[in-house]
Amino acid sequence: MTTGRADTDPANFPEIQTGGSLMIAWQIKGKRVLLVGGGEVAATRLVHLLSADALVTIIAPSPLHPEVSFRLQQFPNSLTWIDRPFMPTDLLDHPDTYSLVLTAIDDPVASSAIYNLAHQLKIPANIADVPSECDFYFGSVHRDGPLQIMVSTNGKGPRLASAIRKLVAKALPRNAGRAIEQMGELRKELRTVAPEQREGKRRMEWIKQVSDAYGWEDMGEMTGEDMKNLVAWYKKQPEEGEEDGVVVPTPDELRALRKENKKEDVVQKKVDAHQA
Ligand SMILES: C[C@@]1(CC(=O)O)C2=NC(=C\c3[nH]c(c(CCC(=O)O)c3CC(=O)O)Cc3[nH]c(c(CC(=O)O)c3CCC(=O)O)/C=C3\N/C(=C\2)[C@@H](CCC(=O)O)[C@]3(C)CC(=O)O)/[C@H]1CCC(=O)O
Numbered sequence: 001m002t003t004g005r006a007d008t009d010p011a012n013f014p015e016i017q018t019g020g021s022l023m024i025a026w027q028i029k030g031k032r033v034l035l036v037g038g039g040e041v042a043a044t045r046l047v048h049l050l051s052a053d054a055l056v057t058i059i060a061p062s063p064l065h066p067e068v069s070f071r072l073q074q075f076p077n078s079l080t081w082i083d084r085p086f087m088p089t090d091l092l093d094h095p096d097t098y099s100l101v102l103t104a105i106d107d108p109v110a111s112s113a114i115y116n117l118a119h120q121l122k123i124p125a126n127i128a129d130v131p132s133e134c135d136f137y138f139g140s141v142h143r144d145g146p147l148q149i150m151v152s153t154n155g156k157g158p159r160l161a162s163a164i165r166k167l168v169a170k171a172l173p174r175n176a177g178r179a180i181e182q183m184g185e186l187r188k189e190l191r192t193v194a195p196e197q198r199e200g201k202r203r204m205e206w207i208k209q210v211s212d213a214y215g216w217e218d219m220g221e222m223t224g225e226d227m228k229n230l231v232a233w234y235k236k237q238p239e240e241g242e243e244d245g246v247v248v249p250t251p252d253e254l255r256a257l258r259k260e261n262k263k264e265d266v267v268q269k270k271v272d273a274h275q276a
Pocket residue numbers: 044126127128129130131134136137138139140141151152153154155156157158159160161162165
């Protein structure tokens with residue numbers, strides 16, 4: 001956040017340790033990915049790709065790993081299987097088809113050839129187990145609805161990444177994923193009732209206060225009715241003073257509204273009482 005004051009003391013700026021990788025959440029939904037190989041590692045790649053709603057062409061000769069066969073049945077609209085080894089024309093004849101190329105095959109020579117073709121066509125590629133032929137590495141991923149946590153050791157110790165991922169998952173609040181899902185709903189709802197650009201600052205302050213004031217349990221257990229009451233509360237707030245006028249109900253106040261009748265003036269009364 002800008003303070004309006006030019007602060008030039010480097011001690012106030014984040015320290016930078018170079019030599020890492022760029023950690024991003026790639027929006028691959030609806031885009032096509034080439035996955036070469038149909039074994040155990042290919043099955044793990046499919047878990048990541050399907051979780052991200054990608055479309056996947058799998059090229060691998062029979063037999064497939066049972067999990068890969070299962071995914072083909074489970075996601076017939078997202079997955080296509082070509083039952084043979086990879087051929088260079090798979091890429092050369094389709095230079096604009098694939099957003100991403102992954103290999104998970106037990107053939108280092110074929111792997112390198114595929115990497116070189118992808119490189120030539122400027123398609124990002126991951127060659128499982130060959131860091132020098134990876135434009136990006138996979139990480140160890142924990143998923144709970146919209147919550148996605150990726151642990152990477154930047155190639156130093158994949159098994160340790162897996163161990164850290166398990167530790168992190170254990171330390172999370174029980175319903176973190178659900179609470180985040182609910183927060184997404186609330187943010188969406190607020191943007192529809194207060195879409196104007198000038199509302200942005202107030203809206204953000206409101207969401208910040210809700211995020212800070214509500215525990216994970218409160219957030220996870222919020223009902224549709226609670227959200228309507230919260231949005232009604234927001235709308236009843238005085239607009240003057242922008243973010244300074246923003247007050248959120250406590251979780252108890254919000255729950256109390258459930259039992260009372262749903263007339264808007266009840267919300268108005270509570271807003272007034274809270275601000276008094
Ligand atoms: C995280 C995970 C994600 C996934 O693949 O889904 C992943 N490897 C996992 C497991 C795993 N892989 C290996 C073992 C055996 C034990 C060991 O060697 O430690 C185990 C552990 C096991 O099987 O228990 C063998 C291995 N892997 C690589 C090499 C080559 C090298 O390092 O040079 C070798 C040695 C081959 C050899 O020695 O011949 C390379 C890579 N593996 C990566 C990712 C990338 C770096 C990510 C990072 O460092 O954070 C990177 C660079 C490229 C890539 O593949 O993207 C997944 C855990 C998923 C989970 O359980 O949650």
